[in-house]
Amino acid sequence: MTTAVQARNFDEFMEGIWRQNPVFIMVLGMCPTLAVTVSAVNALSMGVATSFVLICSCALVSLMRNVTPKEVRIAVYIVIIATFVTVVDYAIQAISLALYDALGAFIQLIVVNCIILGRAEAHAAKNPPITSMINAAGMGIGFTIGLLSLGVVREILGAGTLFGVSLFGANFQPWVIMVLPPGGFFVLGSWLLLFSWWARRKEVAKNV
Amino acid sequence: MSETAFQIFVNALLANNFVLAMFLGLCPFLGVSGRLDTAFPMGLATTFVMLVASLCAFGLNLLLGHLHLEFLRLISYIVIIASAVQLVEMVMKKYSPVLFRALGIYLPLITTNCAVLGVALFQTAREYDFVQAMTFSFGGGAGFTLALVLMASVRERLQLSNVPDVVQGTALSLMLAGILSLSFMGFAGLGG
Numbered sequence: 001m002t003t004a005v006q007a008r009n010f011d012e013f014m015e016g017i018w019r020q021n022p023v024f025i026m027v028l029g030m031c032p033t034l035a036v037t038v039s040a041v042n043a044l045s046m047g048v049a050t051s052f053v054l055i056c057s058c059a060l061v062s063l064m065r066n067v068t069p070k071e072v073r074i075a076v077y078i079v080i081i082a083t084f085v086t087v088v089d090y091a092i093q094a095i096s097l098a099l100y101d102a103l104g105a106f107i108q109l110i111v112v113n114c115i116i117l118g119r120a121e122a123h124a125a126k127n128p129p130i131t132s133m134i135n136a137a138g139m140g141i142g143f144t145i146g147l148l149s150l151g152v153v154r155e156i157l158g159a160g161t162l163f164g165v166s167l168f169g170a171n172f173q174p175w176v177i178m179v180l181p182p183g184g185f186f187v188l189g190s191w192l193l194l195f196s197w198w199a200r201r202k203e204v205a206k207n208v
Numbered sequence: 209m210s211e212t213a214f215q216i217f218v219n220a221l222l223a224n225n226f227v228l229a230m231f232l233g234l235c236p237f238l239g240v241s242g243r244l245d246t247a248f249p250m251g252l253a254t255t256f257v258m259l260v261a262s263l264c265a266f267g268l269n270l271l272l273g274h275l276h277l278e279f280l281r282l283i284s285y286i287v288i289i290a291s292a293v294q295l296v297e298m299v300m301k302k303y304s305p306v307l308f309r310a311l312g313i314y315l316p317l318i319t320t321n322c323a324v325l326g327v328a329l330f331q332t333a334r335e336y337d338f339v340q341a342m343t344f345s346f347g348g349g350a351g352f353t354l355a356l357v358l359m360a361s362v363r364e365r366l367q368l369s370n371v372p373d374v375v376q377g378t379a380l381s382l383m384l385a386g387i388l389s390l391s392f393m394g395f396a397g398l399g400g
Contacts, residue, residue: 027378030238031322035231075290078319082283089282105329108282112320114235180393181229185386192379200374 009134016139022115023146023188024195029115032106033147034184040163042102043151044144049092049107051140053084054116058124058136065125077120078111085110115143153187154178213343216336220347222395226323227355228388233323237356238381240314247360248353249307250314253296255349257318258327260292261285262345265328266338285328286319293319323352358388 022028032050037043057080061068068076089107093100100107110116119139124132155161158178160168177183211219226232233254240250265285272281297315300308308315318324327348331341362384371380 027238028235030234031231034234075287078286078290079283082286086279086282090279105326105333108329109232109322109325111282111286112322112325114320117320177390181231182386182390182393184231185382185389189379189382189386192377192382193375196377196379197374 009131012131012135013138015135016137016142017145018142020139021142021146022139023143023150024191026115027192028118029113029143030188031109032113033150034181034188036103036106037147037150037154037184037187038158038179039102039155039161040148040151042099043147045092045099046103046106047140047144047147049088049103050110050113050115050143051137053081053088053110054119054140054143055133055136056084057081057116058119058132059129061120061124062127062129062132068125073125074117074121077117077125081116081120082111115139149191150184150187154183158183211340213339216340216343217347218398220344221351221354222392223398225351225355225392225395226326226348227352228385228392230326232326233321233352236314236317236321237352237359237385238378241356241359241363241381244357244360244364246310246314247356250311251349251353251356253300253311253315254318254321254323254352255346257289257292257296257321258324258345258349258352259342260295261289261324262327262331262341264288264292265331266341269332281332285325289324289328290319323348355388359384362388 016022020026023033029050032046036046057077060080061077064076064080085108088110092103092107119132119136123135127135152162155163156167157175158180160166160172160174166172178187220226224230227234227237236250236254241247265288268284268288269281272278272284293316296318297308300311300315327345331344336344359381363381366380366384375383
C-alpha cells in the first residue's frame with residue numbers, strides 16, 4: 001500500500017522534471033527564462049524564487065479548492081500568487097540588493113509566469129495539498145534545471161566564467177552576443193533542437 | 209534623468225523593444241505570430257490594454273503612495289489589468305464580434321502578458337510623470353505590435369520554404385526571433 005502511494009508521489013514529482021518539463025517540453029514561462037539567464041547565479045536564484053512561489057501558491061490554492069467559487073477562481077489564484085510574489089520580492093531585497101538589481105522587474109513579473117497559473121488551474125485545483133505540493137516541487141525543480149542549462153551555457157560562452165569563476169584564463173575572448181538578448185533566443189532554440197533531434201533518433205531506432 | 213517624450217517613445221519602440229530586447233510578452237509573440245491577420249489585431253488590443261493599464265497604474269500609484277500602502281502595488285496592478293482586459297473583451301464583443309472570435313483564447317490571456325504588467329512596473333520604477341508614462345506605454349505597445357507583425361510576416365513566408373523536419377516548431381521560431389533580435393540591436397543608442 002505504502003509503496004503504491006510512494007510510487008505515485010514519485011511519479012507526480014518526476015512529471016515536472018522530465019516528462020512535462022516546463023521549459024523544454026511545455027515551453028512555458030519564456031519571459032523570465034530568457035531574460036534572467038545571462039549568468040548561472042541569476043538563473044539559479046530565479047529558479048528558486050519561482051519554485052517557492054509555485055509550491056506555496058499551489059498549497060494554498062489546493063487548500064481552498066472546495067471554497068473557491070468556480071466563476072472567480074482565476075482572480076482568486078492570481079491574488080494568491082501575487083501575495084507570495086510580494087513576499088519573495090521583499091525577501092530578495094533584504095537578502096541581496098545586488099541580486100535584486102540584477103533580476104530587476106522580473107521578480108515581480110513572476111506573477112504572470114504561466115507555469116504557476118497553469119499548475120494552479122490544472123493540478124492544485126483538483127488535488128489534495130500534499131500531492132499538489134509534490135507536483136509543484138517537481139515543476140519548480142524542472143524549471144530551475146531549465147533555467148540553469150541556459151544560464152550555464154550563456155555564462156560560459158558569453159563571459160568565460162561559471163558561477164563567477166573564470167574558466168579559461170585571461171586570453172579568453174568572450175562571445176558577447178551570448179549574454180545579449182539574441183543569445184537567449186539562440187541558446188534556447190539550440191536546446192530545443194537538440195531535444196527534438198534526440199527524440200527523433202529514438203523514434204527511428206524503435207522503428208528499425 | 210529627464211528623458212524627452214520622443215526619446216522614451218523611440219527607446220520603447222526600437223532600441224529597447226519589449227519583445228526582442230527585454231523579453232516581455234513572449235508567450236503571445238510565439239503563440240499568435242503564425243498569421244498576419246490575427247497578429248495585427250492582437251497587437252492593437254494589447255496596445256490598448258497597455259494604455260488603459262498604464263493610465264490606471266499611474267493614478268493608483270499616486271493613491272497608494274499617498275496612503276503608504278506600497279506593498280499592495282503588485283496585487284492592485286494585476287487586478288487593474290485583469291479588469292482592463294475584461295473591459296476590452298466586452299467592448300470588442302459588442303462592436304466587433306468577428307475580431308472577438310478570431311482572437312479567441314488569446315484575448316483573456318492578455319492578462320498574463322508580462323508586457324502589460326511590465327509597462328506598469330517599469331513606469332513606476334523609473335518614476336515617469338504622466339506624459340512620459342503614456343508615451344512609454346504607447347511606444348511599448350507599438351513596439352510589441354511591430355515585433356508581432358514582423359514575426360508573422362516572416363513565418364508566413366517560411367511556410368513556403370523547405371525546412372528540415374527536426375527544426376520545425378518552437379526551435380525554428382526561437383531561431384527566427386534571435387535573428388530579429390540581432391537586427392534590432394542595430395537600433396541601440398538611437399533613443400540617446
